[in-house]
Amino acid sequence: MFFNRSDDGDKKASPASARPIPLLPLRDIIVFPSMVVPLFVGREKSVRALEEAMADDKEILLCAQKTAKTNDPSPEDIYTVGTIGTIVRLLRLPDGTVKVLVDGKRRARITRFVAHDDMFLVEHEPIEEIIAGDIEAIAKAVQTNFDGYARLNKRIAPEVIAQVAGLEDPARLADTVAVHLTAMKLQERQDVLETFDVKKRLERLQELMNAEIEILNVEKKIRSRVKKQMEKTQKEYYLSEQMSAIQKELGERDEFKNEMQELEEKAAKKVLSEEATDRVKKEMRKLKMMQPMSAEATVVRNYIDWVLSLPWDEKSEENYDIDHAEKVLDEDHYGLRKIKERVLEYLAVQALVRKLKGPVLCLVGPPGVGKTSLARSIARSTGRKFVRLSLGGVRDEAEIRGHRRTYIGALPGRLIQSLKKAGTNNPVFLLDEIDKMSSDFRGDPASALLEVLDPEQNKAFNDHYLDLDYDLSDIMFITTANSLGGIPAPLRDRMEIIELSGYTEFEKLNIATRYLVPRQREEAGLGSVKVDITENAIRTVIHHYTKESGVRNLERELGSICRKIARQVLKDGKAAEGKAAEGKAAEGAEREYRVAAANVPQYLGIPKFHSTKTNEHDEIGLTNGLAYTTYGGTMLECEASVVPGTGKLLITGLLEKGMQESVQAALSYIRSRQQILGLAEDFHAKLDVHVHFPEFVPKDGPSAGVTIATSVASALMKIPVRRTVAMTGEITLRGRVMPIGGLKEKMLAAHRAGIQTVLVPRENRKDLREIPKRVLNAMRIVLVEHMDQVLREALVLSDPDAIFGARTKPMEVDHGRLIDPSAAVATDEPTANVEAPSARQ
Ligand SMILES: Nc1ncnc2c1ncn2[C@@H]1O[C@H](COP(=O)(O)OP(=O)(O)OP(=O)(O)O)[C@@H](O)[C@H]1O
Ligand SMILES: [Mg+2]
Numbered sequence: 001m002f003f004n005r006s007d008d009g010d011k012k013a014s015p016a017s018a019r020p021i022p023l024l025p026l027r028d029i030i031v032f033p034s035m036v037v038p039l040f041v042g043r044e045k046s047v048r049a050l051e052e053a054m055a056d057d058k059e060i061l062l063c064a065q066k067t068a069k070t071n072d073p074s075p076e077d078i079y080t081v082g083t084i085g086t087i088v089r090l091l092r093l094p095d096g097t098v099k100v101l102v103d104g105k106r107r108a109r110i111t112r113f114v115a116h117d118d119m120f121l122v123e124h125e126p127i128e129e130i131i132a133g134d135i136e137a138i139a140k141a142v143q144t145n146f147d148g149y150a151r152l153n154k155r156i157a158p159e160v161i162a163q164v165a166g167l168e169d170p171a172r173l174a175d176t177v178a179v180h181l182t183a184m185k186l187q188e189r190q191d192v193l194e195t196f197d198v199k200k201r202l203e204r205l206q207e208l209m210n211a212e213i214e215i216l217n218v219e220k221k222i223r224s225r226v227k228k229q230m231e232k233t234q235k236e237y238y239l240s241e242q243m244s245a246i247q248k249e250l251g252e253r254d255e256f257k258n259e260m261q262e263l264e265e266k267a268a269k270k271v272l273s274e275e276a277t278d279r280v281k282k283e284m285r286k287l288k289m290m291q292p293m294s295a296e297a298t299v300v301r302n303y304i305d306w307v308l309s310l311p312w313d314e315k316s317e318e319n320y321d322i323d324h325a326e327k328v329l330d331e332d333h334y335g336l337r338k339i340k341e342r343v344l345e346y347l348a349v350q351a352l353v354r355k356l357k358g359p360v361l362c363l364v365g366p367p368g369v370g371k372t373s374l375a376r377s378i379a380r381s382t383g384r385k386f387v388r389l390s391l392g393g394v395r396d397e398a399e400i401r402g403h404r405r406t407y408i409g410a411l412p413g414r415l416i417q418s419l420k421k422a423g424t425n426n427p428v429f430l431l432d433e434i435d436k437m438s439s440d441f442r443g444d445p446a447s448a449l450l451e452v453l454d455p456e457q458n459k460a461f462n463d464h465y466l467d468l469d470y471d472l473s474d475i476m477f478i479t480t481a482n483s484l485g486g487i488p489a490p491l492r493d494r495m496e497i498i499e500l501s502g503y504t505e506f507e508k509l510n511i512a513t514r515y516l517v518p519r520q521r522e523e524a525g526l527g528s529v530k531v532d533i534t535e536n537a538i539r540t541v542i543h544h545y546t547k548e549s550g551v552r553n554l555e556r557e558l559g560s561i562c563r564k565i566a567r568q569v570l571k572d573g574k575a576a577e578g579k580a581a582e583g584k585a586a587e588g589a590e591r592e593y594r595v596a597a598a599n600v601p602q603y604l605g606i607p608k609f610h611s612t613k614t615n616e617h618d619e620i621g622l623t624n625g626l627a628y629t630t631y632g633g634t635m636l637e638c639e640a641s642v643v644p645g646t647g648k649l650l651i652t653g654l655l656e657k658g659m660q661e662s663v664q665a666a667l668s669y670i671r672s673r674q675q676i677l678g679l680a681e682d683f684h685a686k687l688d689v690h691v692h693f694p695e696f697v698p699k700d701g702p703s704a705g706v707t708i709a710t711s712v713a714s715a716l717m718k719i720p721v722r723r724t725v726a727m728t729g730e731i732t733l734r735g736r737v738m739p740i741g742g743l744k745e746k747m748l749a750a751h752r753a754g755i756q757t758v759l760v761p762r763e764n765r766k767d768l769r770e771i772p773k774r775v776l777n778a779m780r781i782v783l784v785e786h787m788d789q790v791l792r793e794a795l796v797l798s799d800p801d802a803i804f805g806a807r808t809k810p811m812e813v814d815h816g817r818l819i820d821p822s823a824a825v826a827t828d829e830p831t832a833n834v835e836a837p838s839a840r841q
Helices: 044-055 135-152 158-166 170-180 186-193 198-250 252-269 274-288 295-309 322-332 337-353 371-382 397-401 414-422 445-453 489-493 505-523 535-544 552-581 597-604 659-672 702-717 743-752 762-770 773-778 787-794 800-804 815-819 835-840
Strands: 002-006 021-026 036-041 059-064 081-092 098-114 120-126 128-132 360-364 386-390 428-432 476-481 495-499 530-533 592-595 622-629 632-644 649-652 687-692 725-727 757-761 780-784
Touching: 021 036, 021 044, 036 044, 044 059, 044 081, 044 098, 044 120, 059 098, 081 186, 128 170, 128 198, 135 158, 135 170, 135 198, 158 170, 170 186, 170 198, 186 198, 252 274, 252 295, 274 295, 295 414, 322 337, 322 371, 337 360, 337 371, 337 495, 360 371, 371 386, 371 428, 371 476, 386 414, 397 414, 397 445, 414 428, 445 476, 445 489, 489 495, 505 530, 505 535, 505 552, 530 552, 535 552, 535 597, 552 592, 552 597, 592 597, 622 702, 622 743, 632 702, 632 743, 649 659, 659 702, 687 702, 702 725, 702 787, 725 787, 743 757, 743 762, 743 773, 757 762, 757 787, 762 780, 780 787, 787 800
Parallel strands: 021 059, 360 476, 360 495, 386 428, 428 476, 530 592, 622 725, 649 687, 725 757, 757 780
Antiparallel strands: 002 128, 021 120, 036 098, 059 081, 081 098, 098 120, 622 632, 632 687
16 A cells, blocks of 8 residues: 655645745754744744744744754755744743744755745745555554663653554654654754655664663663662761761770871881881881771781781890700709700700701600600700790691781781790790691691701791791701601601600609609699608509500699699698687697508599509410500500311401511411421311400501411410510511511510510610610510520420420520620620521421
């Protein structure tokens, strides 16, 4: 369908178009048909045109200027297509300008400008709009779209939405929509006005509307974001204003100023390294510009505090007098002669060079033997302060070196923290339990320690938190460990190892009477009370209440005795007062509190240990082994039994690596000796062997080889093992006895357990020199080279020579010669020929 239509067909016929009508050039607006607009008119020509129209039929042609700025446009400056409108109202304003309300009616084109001096007069022709194609669909789409658009564009009144929704004429719909698309440019509006094909006009509007919707959507998003931001900043501003008001009220601002002043004074007094001085200055400047109560300011203040509280220049005066040092060490510790000597040598070197050079001391030994207290004593003897840092359980490098300040709640590492505690930069710094560190993914603490202990590197130790170089080179580092094995090898290389071993009963007794009892008495407040803990009582405590290499538990038990006495003293005091009040004379005012062996249980309860651990009878398959654990030497039993079976091997108890191999080696040896031991030829195929370690102690596998072999042999031969014998040694498949470590601790343990005979690998003979005389003298010590010798000593045999041959008789240690080191051990006396028995086969 195709038809032409004039917008105002009802009224004006085309002949009227021939008649010239006044023209109103518009600067910045396009008037569409169906639009009622107020216009302010000031230009003389325009006012005249209006007057002319008013005088006639009130119709006027409204055409836009091509450029709004042109003040006195010529015909070329004016678009030829415009809208004929009727003047609805005209108002003259006092300043000579005019306000008119025009109602757009229909499109028209200027055909000719009629010459006129006072105004524009034009001839025009009507424009026929083309309505063609499927216009309804697009009209509907435009309506729906306009609805969405109007919701976004707040400037469109709800009536307009309703009006647009109700319009049926597509041409009027298009023009009305065009009027309300606020973001359209003048040129675009003119284009829409000049699009006479209504369908095309609607399509064009659809496009323009979509573009606007998009922009509006973005604007909306931005608006809401901006709003949120504004709300937040406003809130912060508001709160901080409020806070400063509160602060003012409380006088905290002043306080802050005081605090700053204090910090500044502190900084001025303090001697720091150059780098630290600069840093503190910088941080102070930063701090002054901050909100005093803010989290950030706290972080900065804490940092400055840390830097200022470290000992940069503070030093204790060092005492290099070796005689004095010796006196102090003797005052604090009983015995430990060799160890003290080595410490004194170490101090002597320092006294000579006046500088800490050379390796760090590392005290290694079982718990409670006085490592920590020896280090404390070294500090006292050299006039240095003492700090202790326990490395047990430290697994993270950051624990030593600290966290960077960027971490929330960051602090300096434990090293720097301890130094702050020390207050001087040359203390004795004890790194305790260096063998108990572990490492994980967060980094190896040992590597940090390497740097700390290295005299080449520790001049400039850098803590992550401080981020300043700190000089550790005046610190005397001492480390302690329970066992050498736990110390990372690179650290071990850097240290001078001093091994402390366990104490004998005699030594313990002396330590107790001279040091522990007086100290515990003092601590329990019994300084002025007569207390007598007899030697036998102490012996009882050692034997029945403790089982240790050191004296820590002994000290604890003695302490507990002293506290019990203290309670008794108080009770007696009250009773005496009561009696005094009753007028009776206080009898025996100076009472002595005596603790004898017999009444130790009154203080400490029933005994915890039986002193001798040996069995009451010699038993088949039960052997005393000696082991060396991180807690010192200990005696432990190895049990073996055989039952008819198919040659299976079962090992139980808490086992360490290598135990399996030891049992296998023991069995191989026994099989090689099957004949002389009187075992059936196929014994190994018809019996199951079970080896068990009843006690819950970590065991070092290989050095239990002889013990296992003895138990198994005893079980197979059905001959009991002597309960007074204890042994240690590794064996080979052929039964050779190999040397072991920790002999001294093992011997002490055997001694504690009341053993009479100890079997020691011959190659360990040299180590016997280290063992206290008292211990050696108390026991028979047999050096063994071969398992045959072990069996002949350990098993209850009526005639060992008959089994093993007289020549296997092992060598017994001559105490007299051993004790004189120059005389003894090196000479190699003729010993039993261990090869003999095998030759016999
Ligand atoms: N030879 C000694 N003379 C006097 N007192 C001693 C002696 N040996 C140890 N002590 C005392 O025994 C107690 C325990 O010693 P300390 O704490 O030094 O043990 P340790 O070797 O550091 O043990 P751990 O390995 O468990 O840390 C301390 O009170 C110490 O004074
Ligand atoms: Mg300690």
